[in-house]
Amino acid sequence: MASSIIQDDRIKRLNDKDCVEGAYTLYWMQQAQRSECNHALEFAVQRANENKSGLLVAFGLTEDYPDANHRHYRFMLEGLANVANALNRRSIAFVVRNGKVPDLVSDLARDACELICDRGYLRHQVEWREIIANEAPCAVWQVESDVIVPVEIASDKREYAARTIRTQINETAKGFFTDLSTTSLEKDSTRLSVNGLDLTKIDDVLLQLSVDDSVRPVDDFKGGTSQAKAKLKTFLSRSLGSYDDPISVLDPAVSFLSPYLHFGQISPLAIAIEVQQKMGVSTDAKDAFLEELLVRRELAINFVHYEKEYDSLKCLPSWAADTLDKHESDKRNHHYSATELENAETHDPAWNAAMIEMKHRGYLHNHLRMYWGKKIIQWTNTTAHAYRTALDLNNKYFLDGRDANSYANVAWLFGLHDRAHQERPIFGKVRYMSADGLRRKIDVDTYVSQIENEFESL
Numbered sequence: 469m470a471s472s473i474i475q476d477d478r479i480k481r482l483n484d485k486d487c488v489e490g491a492y493t494l495y496w497m498q499q500a501q502r503s504e505c506n507h508a509l510e511f512a513v514q515r516a517n518e519n520k521s522g523l524l525v526a527f528g529l530t531e532d533y534p535d536a537n538h539r540h541y542r543f544m545l546e547g548l549a550n551v552a553n554a555l556n557r558r559s560i561a562f563v564v565r566n567g568k569v570p571d572l573v574s575d576l577a578r579d580a581c582e583l584i585c586d587r588g589y590l591r592h593q594v595e596w597r598e599i600i601a602n603e604a605p606c607a608v609w610q611v612e613s614d615v616i617v618p619v620e621i622a623s624d625k626r627e628y629a630a631r632t633i634r635t636q637i638n639e640t641a642k643g644f645f646t647d648l649s650t651t652s653l654e655k656d657s658t659r660l661s662v663n664g665l666d667l668t669k670i671d672d673v674l675l676q677l678s679v680d681d682s683v684r685p686v687d688d689f690k691g692g693t694s695q696a697k698a699k700l701k702t703f704l705s706r707s708l709g710s711y712d713d714p715i716s717v718l719d720p721a722v723s724f725l726s727p728y729l730h731f732g733q734i735s736p737l738a739i740a741i742e743v744q745q746k747m748g749v750s751t752d753a754k755d756a757f758l759e760e761l762l763v764r765r766e767l768a769i770n771f772v773h774y775e776k777e778y779d780s781l782k783c784l785p786s787w788a789a790d791t792l793d794k795h796e797s798d799k800r801n802h803h804y805s806a807t808e809l810e811n812a813e814t815h816d817p818a819w820n821a822a823m824i825e826m827k828h829r830g831y832l833h834n835h836l837r838m839y840w841g842k843k844i845i846q847w848t849n850t851t852a853h854a855y856r857t858a859l860d861l862n863n864k865y866f867l868d869g870r871d872a873n874s875y876a877n878v879a880w881l882f883g884l885h886d887r888a889h890q891e892r893p894i895f896g897k898v899r900y901m902s903a904d905g906l907r908r909k910i911d912v913d914t915y916v917s918q919i920e921n922e923f924e925s926l
């Protein structure tokens with residue numbers, strides 16, 4: 469059922485200042501880059517109507533966003549162009565400005581009655597909110613919209629594994645499966661005059677930005693909510709029903725939604741509701757998908773929220789750190805530098821194909837990500853070097869990189885959220901994955917020839 473009610477658990481005051489006289493109510497959009505099923509946006513509309521003010525939505529584009537390159541910026545700008553059109557249709561003003569995010573938001577906050585922001589969980593996102601809540605002369609509200617269950621409701625501590633958070637998250641999720649309807653903005657705000665970047669000319673915007681352009685945009689993924697919804701529609705009609713079946717390499721039954729989730733171009737709640745409501749699909753298939761979207765994804769968010777060292781090996785459980793340490797000097801039969809790995813110059817055609825696909829498509833199926841990452845541990849000389857190489861390549865090439873999922877899953881390769889296994893060379897008690905293990909999951913030969921055919925000439 470559609471409702472404009474935003475659960476109190478999603479809302480938090482970030483300072484104790486009052487609502488003041490101002491030219492507009494300001495929504496600083498950063499994580500939830502969408503106009504649909506965005507609790508922060510709907511809350512901002514409600515506050516603007518209450519304040520009898522217009523609504524300005526502002527996005528801060530910074531050239532030195534951690535680890536971002538041309539591939540990420542283009543995808544994001546395509547999404548922001550979608551947001552601009554959608555907000556315009558709702559008579560809401562939207563501005564994207566380039567600069568230091570806290571400075572440009574604080575600048576706009578000087579003329580605001582109130583400021584509303586959404587919620588990302590990485591270190592710099594938290595720091596930006598703290599600075600802005602301090603500097604804004606008005607009340608600042610945070611509204612959490614990129615999880616199904618608000619992170620502190622899911623758990624009040626860092627969880628050990630999926631098994632320790634699953635019951636609580638599945639139980640509490642029931643209270644949050646409420647679709648969100650839109651509230652009309654009473655005061656047309658499209659005439660608010662604020663200068664920003666022209667999103668009808670993304671190429672020009674990209675030329676103005678000094679960002680790393682060594683990683684090119686990809687053909688298979690275009691950014692934006694409309695693209696995300698098209699992917700979801702295809703997934704629901706063609707693949708959800710076989711989500712719990714073994715994968716076909718040529719046509720994997722996955723949603724391809726991770727880049728859109730990463731940039732907040734689609735809401736996890738909206739996806740989950742559509743999955744639940746889909747007729748003619750088994751409960752097992754739906755549950756298997758929700759295990760990933762709800763339990764695993766929100767376990768990763770629990771991890772970056774409660775673990776300060778989420779991007780360092782210090783985050784590992786002690787059993788994993790100890791066993792890797794004990795086996796660090798074990799002999800490696802193959803040894804590659806970070807450059808050889810990045811150039812896909814190993815003896816293993818399946819691994820090379822995965823690296824090539826990652827570089828050119830910006831995406832890999834989960835089984836291939838596992839194999840790719842486990843082999844980096846096996847073929848590099850220290851755990852620290854393996855961790856840094858895997859995380860750097862992950863964040864450089866994946867469109868969904870630099871996400872809570874990136875940090876949790878790269879650390880998972882080294883034992884995070886996992887249990888001890890039978891001890892073996894190099895890995896110690898950390899889970900191992902062999903080439904045969906990959907062969908049991910996918911048709912490796914077909915996969916390798918498919919990648920060679922598709923990307924050989926590039």
Ligand SMILES: Cc1cc2nc3c(=O)[nH]c(=O)nc-3n(C[C@H](O)[C@H](O)[C@H](O)COP(=O)(O)OP(=O)(O)OC[C@H]3O[C@@H](n4cnc5c(N)ncnc54)[C@H](O)[C@@H]3O)c2cc1C
Binds near residue numbers: 726837868
């Ligand atoms: C070494 C390694 C690195 C990874 N790096 C990333 C990364 O940088 N960014 C990223 O989003 N995911 C990462 N993952 C998790 C997972 O592989 C991807 O989320 C998934 O493959 C994305 O494809 P999809 O959207 O088609 O997934 P689907 O199977 O359609 O799943 C739907 C959604 O559920 C979530 N999900 C699926 N699998 C996982 C998982 N294992 N853990 C947490 N959430 C999951 C994602 O949000 C995904 O979009 C990594 C996994 C491994 C093993």
